[in-house]
Amino acid sequence: xxxxxxxxxxxxxxxxxxxxxxxxxxxxxxxxxxxxxxxxxxxxxxxxxxxxxxxxxxxxxxxxxxxxxxxxxxxxxxxxxxxxxxxxxxxxxxxxxxxxxxxxxxxxxxxxxxxxxxxxxxxxxxxxxxxxxxxxxxxxxxxxxxxxxxxxxxxxxxxxxxxxxxxxxxxxxxxxxxxxxxxxxxxxxxxxxxxxxxxxxxxxxxxxxxxxxxxxxxxxxxxxxxxxxxxxxxxxxxxxxxxxxxxxxxxxxxxxxxxxxxxxxxxxxxxxxxxxxxxxxxxxxxxxxxxxxxxxxxxxxxxxxxxxx
Amino acid sequence: xxxxxxxxxxxxxxxxxxxxxxxxxxxxxxxxxxxxxxxxxxxxxxxxxxxxxxxxxxxxxxxxxxxxxxxxxxxxx
Numbered sequence: 001x002x003x004x005x006x007x008x009x010x011x012x013x014x015x016x017x018x019x020x021x022x023x024x025x026x027x028x029x030x031x032x033x034x035x036x037x038x039x040x041x042x043x044x045x046x047x048x049x050x051x052x053x054x055x056x057x058x059x060x061x062x063x064x065x066x067x068x069x070x071x072x073x074x075x076x077x078x079x080x081x082x083x084x085x086x087x088x089x090x091x092x093x094x095x096x097x098x099x100x101x102x103x104x105x106x107x108x109x110x111x112x113x114x115x116x117x118x119x120x121x122x123x124x125x126x127x128x129x130x131x132x133x134x135x136x137x138x139x140x141x142x143x144x145x146x147x148x149x150x151x152x153x154x155x156x157x158x159x160x161x162x163x164x165x166x167x168x169x170x171x172x173x174x175x176x177x178x179x180x181x182x183x184x185x186x187x188x189x190x191x192x193x194x195x196x197x198x199x200x201x202x203x204x205x206x207x208x209x210x211x212x213x214x215x216x217x218x219x220x221x222x223x224x225x226x227x228x229x230x231x232x233x234x235x236x237x238x239x240x241x242x243x244x245x246x247x248x249x250x251x252x253x254x255x256x257x258x259x260x261x262x263x264x265x266x267x268x269x270x271x272x273x274x275x276x277x278x279x280x281x282x283x284x285x286x287x288x289x290x291x292x293x294x295x296x297x298x299x300x301x302x303x304x305x306x307x308x309x
Numbered sequence: 310x311x312x313x314x315x316x317x318x319x320x321x322x323x324x325x326x327x328x329x330x331x332x333x334x335x336x337x338x339x340x341x342x343x344x345x346x347x348x349x350x351x352x353x354x355x356x357x358x359x360x361x362x363x364x365x366x367x368x369x370x371x372x373x374x375x376x377x378x379x380x381x382x383x384x385x386x
Contacts, residue, residue: 202344245348
């Protein structure tokens with residue numbers, strides 16, 4: 001048994017409105033809003049790394065959990081935009097937090113990394129106790145890589161999210177999770193080193209439109225509940241149109257899906273944890289609420305996770 | 310109503326357009342379908358032809374023209 005202890009988030013200070021990108025991309029701000037639901041996103045400073053943002057989100061999370069890094073038995077860091085092949089940011093984040101020699105695991109999965117991190121932590125908490133799951137992305141380096149592709153450049157922003165998963169029972173219990181991967185479409189969304197993001201948008205949207213509601217339905221039916229019984233869906237903030245489509249497929253109101261994509265854009269693996277951090281602060285859960293997490297990303301990797309507050 | 314007529318009727322419903330594209334005209338380039346209309350199109354095809362299109366078949370190229378959709382549906386029936 002495992003529980004969610006707390007969430008944290010970090011967003012860089014610099015706000016990049018649609019107007020700024022529209023000029024560079026020869027598009028209008030309204031076009032960007034229409035195709036993505038995004039009005040602005042945050043960009044990290046040039047000298048700010050994935051690890052820098054991860055540490056900031058993790059520090060807030062630990063403070064909210066009433067813990068220090070010394071209490072952490074395992075650190076999992078998701079990022080699809082880390083600066084080098086190896087080492088990934090996990091060991092650096094652990095070191096800067098003061099987590100001693102606690103094992104630190106990189107999950108270089110992009111958008112589904114936060115969800116996979118929490119789901120794995122729920123299984124591993126029995127062994128490691130408190131597990132700090134962090135997801136951090138500097139997607140601005142991807143979005144602004146020349147040649148800038150309008151369909152890609154407008155989507156992404158930078159940020160980090162974190163949560164502590166702990167062994168035990170009590171509030172915010174992780175009830176169940178479902179994870180899936182399918183490498184048949186690996187080429188449809190990929191990021192090579194020092195290259196622009198390669199995205200077959202039609203394939204990504206078509207697969208995500210089926211796989212996300214499919215995973216949610218599979219998870220909810222397995223736990224003898226349904227979409228209408230969920231208090232809030234905390235989904236990877238990929239695109240507002242996709243979020244609305246998933247809600248429609250599940251036959252629930254779009255308002256049941258928390259959304260901050262208008263303010264932050266798509267922050268890949270960080271987005272679901274940032275959304276959770278915001279929602280948990282306000283309005284937050286009441287005892288007994290069912291909360292459903294879901295994500296889909298490059299790989300393709302996707303899944304869903306159910307929590308009872 | 311034959312398969313092609315049914316496909317065109319579904320396309321017109323999904324795209325909210327009354328015109329009929331040429332059989333080999335790209336439905337994406339001609340503006341009949343976009344990334345978000347494509348899943349709707351696939352869902353409507355499944356209902357109309359009473360088939361389940363597996364995720365592994367969800368390659369946008371298979372649904373790019375009326376001819377390709379007709380061929381795919383023909384092979385599935």
